[in-house]
Amino acid sequence: MFYFFLSLILLLLLVLAYNIGVYYFTRVPHVRSKxxxxxxxxxNLDIKKTDNVYELGCGTAEFLFLAEKYQAAKxxxxxxxxxxxxxxxxxxxxxxxxxxxxxxxxFKVDLKDADIVYLFLVNNVVQKAWQKIxxxxxxxxxxxxxxxEIEGLEAEKVLKFPQTEAKVSxxxx
Ligand SMILES: C[S@@+](CC[C@H](N)C(=O)[O-])C[C@H]1O[C@@H](n2cnc3c(N)ncnc32)[C@H](O)[C@@H]1O
Numbered sequence: 410m411f412y413f414f415l416s417l418i419l420l421l422l423l424v425l426a427y428n429i430g431v432y433y434f435t436r437v438p439h440v441r442s443k444x445x446x447x448x449x450x451x452x453n454l455d456i457k458k459t460d461n462v463y464e465l466g467c468g469t470a471e472f473l474f475l476a477e478k479y480q481a482a483k484x485x486x487x488x489x490x491x492x493x494x495x496x497x498x499x500x501x502x503x504x505x506x507x508x509x510x511x512x513x514x515x516f517k518v519d520l521k522d523a524d525i526v527y528l529f530l531v532n533n534v535v536q537k538a539w540q541k542i543x544x545x546x547x548x549x550x551x552x553x554x555x556x557x558e559i560e561g562l563e564a565e566k567v568l569k570f571p572q573t574e575a576k577v578s579x580x581x582x
Contacts, residue, residue: 431490437530439468439493442555443575447475449568450553450577456481460524463487465515465538469497472527473508483522484508487515520545529555536560543582552580 432438450472456462456479464472467486477484484507488494494512501508511518515538520526523546528535535557542552552559555577564578 427492435466435489435534437466437534439490440529441468442471442529444471446555446570446575446577447471449570450555451475451479453566453568453579454525454551454553456525458482461485461522462525462527463515463520463523464527466528466530466534467497467510468493469500470508470510473510474501474504474506476525477506477508481525485518486510487513487518489514516541521547523550526550526552527555528552528557530557532557546582548582550582552582554578554580 428439456476458480460481461483462473462476462481462485464470464486467473467488468490470486470488473484473486486497486508488497488510489512491512494510497508497510500506501510520542523542526542526546528538530538535554536559539552539559539562542550556575558564558578559580562580565581566579568577568579570576
């Protein structure tokens with residue numbers, strides 16, 4: 410019994426150290442987009458079969474797996490936490506999905522063919538990502554941001570969630 414609890418505590422400490430380590434690099438905690446948020450986003454989103462969809466800081470890429478149901482053309486996710494990235498990749502492979510998850514810093518990725526970009530990050534990283542996005546993507550690209558706002562840019566559409574502070578903003582480049 411003693412060794413069981415000792416192993417459990419060691420495991421928890423390892424997980425904690427791992428998460429702190431990843432946070433040190435990304436400055437963004439891993440929090441998954443809630444299904445209720447994603448459902449409302451997709452109810453308000455018109456995805457075409459020619460659209461290339463990017464999820465920057467994709468975690469387990471739930472946004473992309475949903476976009477795949479709408480037969481989007483390319484589905485790319487980038488995630489810096491190796492364990493979360495591998496989990497997403499295994500999930501994609503088990504589902505025989507077209508979603509491509511890369512264990513890579515999205516700030517080092519070329520976004521020029523993106524039609525839709527999804528962001529759920531933290532405010533300062535959203536602003537930094539926007540500086541990159543606006544330089545690289547073509548006019549007309551849709552940028553969807555969960556909870557944060559892009560400073561100085563008017564949203565085309567904002568979805569609210571009753572009894573919460575959550576919101577989703579749709580921006581057109
Ligand atoms: C709040 S989570 C959102 C996960 C997923 N997009 C979702 O909505 O369920 C943000 C994720 O972005 C990742 N991340 C932060 N900065 C990154 C970067 N520069 N490149 C790749 N991934 C990054 C973090 O590791 C974290 O898992």
